[in-house]
Amino acid sequence: MTKVFKLRKGLNIALKGQAALRCEHVALSKEVALLPDSFPGITPKVMVHVGDKVKAGDALFVNKLCPEVIFSSPVSGVVSDVVRGNRRKVLRVVVTPDDTQEYVDFGVADVSKLSADEIIKLLCSAGLFGYINQLPYAISTTPDTKPKAIFVSALRDKPLAANFEYEIEGQEAHFKTGLTALAKIAKTYLGIGPNQNKLQQFQDISNVDINIFDGPCPAGNVGVQVNHISPVNKGETVWTVDPTTVLFIGRLLNTGKVDLRRKIAIVGSEVKDPCYIETIIGEQLSTLLQDRLLENKDLRIVNGNVLTGCKAALTDYVDSRASEITIIPEGNNANELLGWILPRLNQFSVSHSYFSWLLPKKDYVLDARIKGGRRHMIMSGEYDKVIPMDIYAEYLIKAIIVGDIDKMEALGIYEVSPEDFALAEFVDSSKLELQSIVRAGLDMLRKENA
DSSP states (O other): OOEEEEOOOOOOOOBSOOOOSOEEEOOOOSOEEEOGGGSTTOOEEEOOOTTOEEOBTSEEEEETTEEEEEEEOSSOEEEEEEEEOGGGOEEEEEEEEOSSOOBOOOOOOOGGGOOHHHHHHHHHHHTOGGGOEEETTTEEOOTTOOOSEEEEEOOOOSTTOOOHHHHTTTOHHHHHHHHHHHHHHSOEEEEEOTTTTTSGGGSSOOSSEEEEEESSTTTTOHHHHHHHHSOOOTTOOEEEEOHHHHHHHHHHHHHSSOOOEEEEEEESTTBSSOEEEEEETTBBHHHHSTTTBOSSSOEEEEEBOTTTOEEEOTTSBOOTTOSEEEEEEOOTTOOOTTGGGSOOTTSOOSSSOSGGGGOTTOOBOOOSOOOSOOOOOOOSSHHHHHOOSSSOHHHHHHHHHHTOHHHHHHTTGGGOOGGGGHHHHHHOTTOOOHHHHHHHHHHHHHHHHO
16 A cells, blocks of 8 residues: 655755756767765775777776675776876776677576575676665675665655656566565555656556655655664664666666666756757766857756766766766856845845846756855754654754763764755754765764774
8 A cells, every 4th residue: 555755845956957868879978887885884905907909898896895796887898097096096997998888697586586685696797786785884795795675766846856757758667576585575665746646657566665755855755764764773784775776677687788878967057958868877078068068158068967967077977876967157257246245136045135036937947056155054044944754853963963872872863875965064053064974973983882
């Protein structure tokens, strides 16, 4: 039976530059790279050398702390570089792709005949298991963790977020196979929005519990859904899986190949013609954004969503977690006469400080300016208005800042991830980098509990 959760807290931010439901194809870039930083919590050990020939599905690096979890090449080709940073940290493994792609054949599998252990073993050997995350700690999980449940959220409701229903058009069978495989491992929950309930893509899905989350952003955050269905207590673990990863798992079982192709949205006010592009994880951004950006402007390229993505350059590569590439103005050259005194009909305001609240259907062009420096933390209840979770968000942030582990545990840090604080960071009048603070707190707790 489908259960409906109605959420009131949150905030929808309407930005200009939503992608049209139209997909374009671009040639494969000259370099494809896999980035260990895309998989939080792992310590990479490189398994290839420069000059090695690899197929799509061959191991590029493994998790040093759990060697059976490998991370495979998205393409076939020649390893052209292993880039390291400070203290020899592995930043990326670069592959020059072949003109004709070759795949490791893992064999077509009948998911109904596989056991949970066989599915996990297959995902590990194919390099897809590392794409599964866990709570607590919001990190890439390992096979030795035993989840009490698995959560998948197909609801993308962040600003300019890619449309998942469009992404899986024609691939519904792979999606259902992936969900069936996860359901063999543990009880699986699929979260969708009220408008998705009647769509064909989400019909006839068996073996999983479907829940409808009706409310503003961040209702689609998997952490919010976990909080309302099966909160994580100390000693418990749940797995969280991106819906695109479910597609990858389904393709592996149905075709026997590691196929990391996906549709990614090129969005933002500074894109000439926002649309979808069929690409592959690790492609170079310069290939995807060629001739698509407005000229003569100082731009901010975000590798991912505008709320949770990372600042990037054209020489960077598509993050494995990114479902969109967002382009907004940097804002360095913005000059505003009389500043905050003006009514500002073109500026978005949460507090109704500007008259723009009288235009509820307006799409805004927002830049990357912080509009003020860091200041003392104000206990104003701002976070609680946009975080629909049963936690004391402001007190949790304070506990993390001072490093009080006992309070962090008591205030619910085990069931949060950095993205759950993305909207709070947007509305925060103290200008704190809340997602970075939460990430630091989770890393501290994981180190203490190791």
